[in-house]
Amino acid sequence: MRRGIVATALVASLALAATACGGSGSDNGGKADGPVTITWWDTSNATNEAPTYQALVKQFEAANKGIKVKYVNVQFDQAQNKFDTAAGSKGAPDVLRSEVGWTPAFAKKGYFVPLDGTEALADQDKFQPSLIKQAQYEGKTYGVPFVTDTLALVYNKALFEKAGIAEAPKTWDELKSAAAKIKDKTGVDGYWGSTQAYYAQNFLFGEGTDTVDVDAKKITMNSAAAKKGYGTWLGLFDGKGLHKADTTADAYAHIQDAFIEGKVAAIIQGPWEITNFYKGSAFTDKSNLGIATVPAGSAGKAGAPTGGHNLSVYAGSDKAHQDAALKFVKFMTSAKSQETIALKNSTLPTRDDAYTAEVKTDPGIAGYQGVLAAAQPRPALPEYGSLWGPLDTELPKIAAGKESLDKGLDNAELAISKLVPDFSK
Known part of the structure; x- marks a missing residue:
């Protein structure tokens, strides 16, 4: 997509x-x-x-x-x-x-x-x-x-098996643990996350929140629940088996190419890449492609856009x-x-x-x-898709350590408030 x-x-x-x-x-x-x-x-x-x-x-x-x-x-x-x-x-x-x-x-x-x-x-x-x-x-x-x-956790079954991991992780904490094991056993990173706002939605949904609450006409991407979700997202760029954030213009291609060539064991991705998965050396055997629900957050429920x-x-x-x-x-x-x-x-x-x-x-x-x-499903808010724009500007800066999570979310909230001026903060 x-x-x-x-x-x-x-x-x-x-x-x-x-x-x-x-x-x-x-x-x-x-x-x-x-x-x-x-x-x-x-x-x-x-x-x-x-x-x-x-x-x-x-x-x-x-x-x-x-x-x-x-x-x-x-x-x-x-x-x-x-x-x-x-x-x-x-x-x-x-x-x-x-x-x-x-x-x-x-x-x-x-x-x-x-x-x-x-x-x-x-x-x-x-x-x-x-x-x-x-x-x-x-x-x-x-x-x-x-x-x-929708988005899913897609993974290389062979690499997971080599690391002794029998099933896909069901929480973000389990994913971090799996990434470390995969690095130890195979030498490749276990997970490579995206800095794009659309891909970060999973972390908001996992905390039971969203960028906005349409019914309450309130901006919620800077709420306590959202900060917890974005904090989890940020934590998946640093640690054993976790690939550092790629904030280049070609980040999407870098992540995708690494996955299909078996250089990283798991990413978050959508079905629009199915045909390209099969073109990679890691998935000449289509059955090696694992697809699982995105991991759940602390609210205990997984959600994807x-x-x-x-x-x-x-x-x-x-x-x-x-x-x-x-x-x-x-x-x-x-x-x-x-x-x-x-x-x-x-x-x-x-x-x-x-x-x-x-x-x-x-x-x-x-x-x-x-x-x-x-x-x-997305709410029937005409501006909803535009709300990711400010976050696409701020999240890479946060992931690269160029600004704090609080500062970046404050900046995004200000920009979003101009897109939905009748929404409260």
């Missing part, structure tokens, strides 16, 4: 927006009885995932002769700003693969069609309820869950395009389509009936399905 959102130039945004049909209703070849052409902005990986979606588009067109789909792959870290610009000028695509954090924000602006009662949500009871919940804003549903993800993407329909297009878009969304989120996507891309389906026996032969998918119970 490449979670950063990068600002893009207005010219680039408008250029891409020009490829979308939006509300023009004119892209049927000028013929009233011609096919309706809808535009889909897909934000998936252009190399590993997009070919599967392009093949499904062709299947949809073959089954729906009156609809054409203009497929556009948009780089994930540019898509939010591009869509925001395009929708504001009435030139957005008819369907967007919207990251779950974007959905309430765009719904608040009126850019998405409420899908309740439409054919796109005809199978609503087949989807995991928590995923439907995080596609909602103010009681209405603005996206159909397309793919989901829920990510993923919804398919949402643009509210600025005409009825013909919206109707075609709804039909397309239903097709792409069907059990058959989700099974195909899971088999080809090793991503997690959002509906239970897509976890077929064949899908679950992939140990990565089966493993991540087993940890979904610990995934916590």
Whole structure:
């Protein structure tokens, strides 16, 4: 999951927006009885995932002769700003693969069609309820869950076995102990943590808290419980078998590469890396990949953030395009389509009936399905995803010893208070 959102130039945004049909209703070849052409902005990986979606588009067109789909792959870290610009000028695509954090924000602006009662949500009871919940804003549903993800403790079973560790650690203290044993027995580090705020969410949830309490309208990432969680997070960068914090721009790649090559025994990671795990020398035997629920904090309960993407329909297009878009969304989120996507891309389906026996032969998918119970849905707060920005600035400084935990959290709290000005501290 490449979670950063990068600002893009207005010219680039408008250029891409020009490829979308939006509300023009004119892209049927000028013929009233011609096919309706809808535009889909897909934000998936252009190399590993997009070919599967392009093949499904062709299947949809073959089954729906009156609809054409203009497929556009948009780089994930540019898509939010591009869509925001395009929708504001009435030139957005008819369907967007919207990251779950974007959905309430765009719904608040009126850019998405409420899908309740439409054919796109005809199978609503087949989807995991928590995923439907995080596609909602103010009681209405603005996206159909397309793919989901969460974080898990992924580990090298062979290295754990060499260290005499029979099962994955269930608490952070157990993880520290395991890391030391692995270092003693194998010579490699047992755990390498991330300084990114998204990955630190596990430590907040383990203390029964979050960055904010939406119901109480209160900023909580600097509370006593949160400080305890961040203190545990910080303590996992120093000790036997614990890799020191990497605060470089390439930290994500460094951690991932070390894991797949067997140079570190465990990391926290999401299912978007399943295909890349298997490309590493440590996991040529897929069964060597261990996947477990993230360790629990002192509250005794483990929790991980829920990510993923919804398919949402643009509210600025005409009825013909919206109707075609709804039909397309239903097709792409069907059990058959989700099974195909899971088999080809090793991503997690959002509906239970897509976890077929064949899908679950992939140990990565089966493993991540087993940890979904610990995934916590995001609150319907449009600004929620933006709250990690200030923490992404401060946490690396804390981990590198450049500022204290208290100072860094104070700085982050001040920045977050500007993002949610009606929330108290």
